[in-house]
Amino acid sequence: MADFGITRVGVVAHPRKPVRDSVDVLVSFAERHGVELVVRETDAAQVGAGVAVVSDEGFAAGVDAVVSLGGDGTMLGAMRLAVERPVPVLGVNYGNVGFLVEIAPAELAGAIERVHAGDFEVEPHSRTAASRWKRATRPRSRSTTSSSAGPSPARRWRSTCWSTGRSSGTTAVTP
Template sequence: MGMRNNVLGLVVHPRNDVSESVGTLVELARDHGVRVVAKPSDAVRLEGVEPMDEAEMAERADVVFSLGGDGTMLGAMRLVAGRPTPVLGVNHGNIGFLIEVSPEGLPAALDRLMADDFCLEPHSCLELTGHDSPARAFNDVVLTASRPWTAVSLDLEINGVRHGYFRSDAVVVCTPTGSTAYNYAAGGPIISPSAPLIGLTPVAPMSGITRPIVLGGEETILLRAPEYETRLSLDGAETFTVPAGADMVLRMRPHAVNVVRFDKDIHGTRSRVKLSLLDLPLRPDQLVELVPEHLRDRARLPRL
């Protein structure tokens, strides 16, 4: 791949040991005259990595590596949202729907990256406006009451037309990528990644809208809490409070970030396996189909 600035950016898990992957990247960078950078609080604990302010790294990095789980990957995606900078995930976390390679597979992945043997998978995000500054979420925006033990009450408008209200413990607004996270746990639908749709799911609804809603990606959603402040969480990471009566406007932004993929079929199979852990109703013979071919004989179950 072309390196305009000769800079590799790192976004790393705050606690997990990522030294193996960092060593691999630093060695490659040294051989090619490339700098490896991370935000100062991360760089201080990573050997061979230079400190760089996050805003500058987002602007200058030719590619960003996420070393962690899905939470770290989402942070990397938010960092470069709206830019062409590709993001490659290396799994140093637990289950990862977005992660592409393991630490052991990173050297081979870097060879393919340098040889332009990869593709870019675009991801949409939710853009939130109506408060101090625009914010983005690639999984979900979760709205709760700022006061503890209080239900959130939100008026809903779609494209300027009122559509009732939510009164529930929380309201989850999700992208297709985020539909398998909190949205799914709250009883919302799984949305295909190929469908430009937005999900709205009330959590433990008490009155008003009690069922999930699926909207087109071109719709404009306005939520307003008439009585109390609302606490918002973006991808389970960034949180802030919006005053009572303020408009919270959500729109889908297509192609907000590019994720590096080497084999879409393998990634799709891996996602199906992980989704099966979320209670998808698969028969034993269907589960066997998700096992790599060289292991299938060992995994087959006898017929009853």
């Protein structure tokens, strides 16, 4: 197949998993094909030397492909970075479950060669945009209440959880 035109590959790494072997595979690939590897400042320490460090904005605006080294959470983070300018995102499984990531670390060398050659299929994933209303005071922790009328075993639960952290998913249930 013809060269797909990849000249700059972004690397997103899990903050605690030992991904250096996969980074070495990517560095070797980049040297053979004249491809620039870049990493965001937040991932630079985990990835190590040999990969150019760029800002988040520079990362998202300038990559032709992204390699996610981690689990599903890392993959979702990588896809969020590329959402405004869709590029191929290849997931390498360093996690425990791996619903979204496609390959094992041992398969990375062959897989990145296929991506470079354009020999891949895009698996589209949808996203949901959500907004929330603001209250004058926000609870600082989870709160759960229950109510019961009489001796009936049925209970009604209301739970509220406010979070500012990252997550792999959100479940919303309505009556």
